[in-house]
Amino acid sequence: MKTLLFVLMLLISELALAQKILVIVNASNPLNSISSQQLQDFYFKRAKQWPDGSALRFFDRSEGSEERKEFLSSLLHRSTRQVDHFWIGQKLYSGASAPSQVNSDRMVTSLVARFPGGISYVSENFTQFKGVKVLTVTGD
Amino acid sequence: MPELSLGIYRLALIALSLILLPSLTLAAPSLESLSKRIDELEKQQEQLLLEASEPRPQVNSFLNDNLTFGGFYESAFYVVEGSDTDLQGANASNTLGFNLAADFSPKIRFVSQFLTGLSFPVMNQHNDPKGAATREFKTLDFGANVSQGYVEYSSSRAVNIQGGMGYVPFGYAFQQRELVQFVRRNGPQILRTTNLVAPLWNGVHLHGSFDQGKNDWGYNLYSFTPLFYPKQPGAGGRIWWASEDERVVTGLSAQTGKNEYESFETFGTDLRLDLHPFILKAEYIRQMAKEDDPWSAYLEPSVFIYQEEILLYAFGDYSNSPQNKSVAVAPSGTLDPYKKWEFGAGINWLPTSFTRFRLGFTYHDYVGTTATIDGINRDYYSLNVSAGVAF
Numbered sequence: 001m002k003t004l005l006f007v008l009m010l011l012i013s014e015l016a017l018a019q020k021i022l023v024i025v026n027a028s029n030p031l032n033s034i035s036s037q038q039l040q041d042f043y044f045k046r047a048k049q050w051p052d053g054s055a056l057r058f059f060d061r062s063e064g065s066e067e068r069k070e071f072l073s074s075l076l077h078r079s080t081r082q083v084d085h086f087w088i089g090q091k092l093y094s095g096a097s098a099p100s101q102v103n104s105d106r107m108v109t110s111l112v113a114r115f116p117g118g119i120s121y122v123s124e125n126f127t128q129f130k131g132v133k134v135l136t137v138t139g140d
Numbered sequence: 141m142p143e144l145s146l147g148i149y150r151l152a153l154i155a156l157s158l159i160l161l162p163s164l165t166l167a168a169p170s171l172e173s174l175s176k177r178i179d180e181l182e183k184q185q186e187q188l189l190l191e192a193s194e195p196r197p198q199v200n201s202f203l204n205d206n207l208t209f210g211g212f213y214e215s216a217f218y219v220v221e222g223s224d225t226d227l228q229g230a231n232a233s234n235t236l237g238f239n240l241a242a243d244f245s246p247k248i249r250f251v252s253q254f255l256t257g258l259s260f261p262v263m264n265q266h267n268d269p270k271g272a273a274t275r276e277f278k279t280l281d282f283g284a285n286v287s288q289g290y291v292e293y294s295s296s297r298a299v300n301i302q303g304g305m306g307y308v309p310f311g312y313a314f315q316q317r318e319l320v321q322f323v324r325r326n327g328p329q330i331l332r333t334t335n336l337v338a339p340l341w342n343g344v345h346l347h348g349s350f351d352q353g354k355n356d357w358g359y360n361l362y363s364f365t366p367l368f369y370p371k372q373p374g375a376g377g378r379i380w381w382a383s384e385d386e387r388v389v390t391g392l393s394a395q396t397g398k399n400e401y402e403s404f405e406t407f408g409t410d411l412r413l414d415l416h417p418f419i420l421k422a423e424y425i426r427q428m429a430k431e432d433d434p435w436s437a438y439l440e441p442s443v444f445i446y447q448e449e450i451l452l453y454a455f456g457d458y459s460n461s462p463q464n465k466s467v468a469v470a471p472s473g474t475l476d477p478y479k480k481w482e483f484g485a486g487i488n489w490l491p492t493s494f495t496r497f498r499l500g501f502t503y504h505d506y507v508g509t510t511a512t513i514d515g516i517n518r519d520y521y522s523l524n525v526s527a528g529v530a531f
Contacts, residue, residue: 037354040385041297041351046297047297048294049246055246078385079448081444081448082414082416084493084494088493088530089316091208091239091530092239093307093315093316094241095240095241095242095249095251096208097208097210103182103185106182107182107185107186110186
């Protein structure tokens, strides 16, 4: 019984730690959903413009933050080390640099709200979406 | 007595309150000011980021996101020994690379790379008896050159055109030539097999990619200047396919041009499996020649362990280089053909994503008609220790 309780507690704590991520864009952005493939293209700068041709700016979260780890693993399916090595290669080969990194949910929301082509992500618990909207991430 | 004790307790409580109260009243405004200060700092940082993120028509400062400055440095110590090679070691290479890129608009950018190095290369590397001396580290060598420099116009993801010169998109290794990026020292023999592939495109390079469901397709078309017949440009191309999340990337590459002896066609295929933490790279390149075809192939499995701080690797790597000319094999320009296997393994320690220390071992096994020359066994082993950083 004790073992069962211990396992249950472990599971509950794991679930509590599993933080979901919300993808946000500027409120004026006409899109309501984004595919995981598009998200990868935007993050890795394979596409630098929105479908309507407007400039796109991806704001990443700080190195080592839980939000970044979760975003990279759950939505980009890569580890932080894989992504770091990708950007080293890009910088040396094609001069492309990684997206700017921002510290907090509040700051990143504020930046996306002020930049019409902005896109980023916040933790699921964040609630202050002034000037931004949440996109649904689809599988294809 | 109890009443007296109670009185003392009360007095003590009053004294404590008198001491703590001012500090508590002081703490409240200091927390408030701290919170304000954090808000101010966040606003300042936000402003800086906004300024750095705004696209501008011209390059202004290094703080601007539109100008990228980076590079790498690698230093390696190399030890060799063989049946006809004395045990010896030297700081074989020190290479510094600088990269500068600038976005002039969302569609136009400039990319450049400058390399400089100082080394003590191995002379008569393949131990040809025609050489003045046996295989050994000898004189100091240094050099500097522009390795990439092009202007790119991006019409869309599918159509990008570059003018200038850059690393040739032939297979995998030729696109990942930077030393810090290789899993093992100097990368595969494909890069060192003479006359196999022109390493730089020059002139025009057209490239692009397309989504097809969860997969990607891409292409490259370019012109290049053959190293040994520069008066007639060559042409090359590549098509590649990547699965979802780039777990499998594979491609076909080709070049056609002219060298000092004849026209040539070179074909290659490459495969990269990234089943993180396991990675497998394999490549095969063959040049169609009138007589002995130069060709090379390798297989290189690697695995990340210990929270991705350690990268272990092993490899088998073959090269047939009938047109090789080795440094210090007299007379100058004499052919020094070889067929060689390289087998090895090693460990990379990556304390951060941008720093790397490496220890590697390679056994160089000459085979076929080139296994011995005049009874001299050419096999040897090498050990390398190196440190690299990207910034």
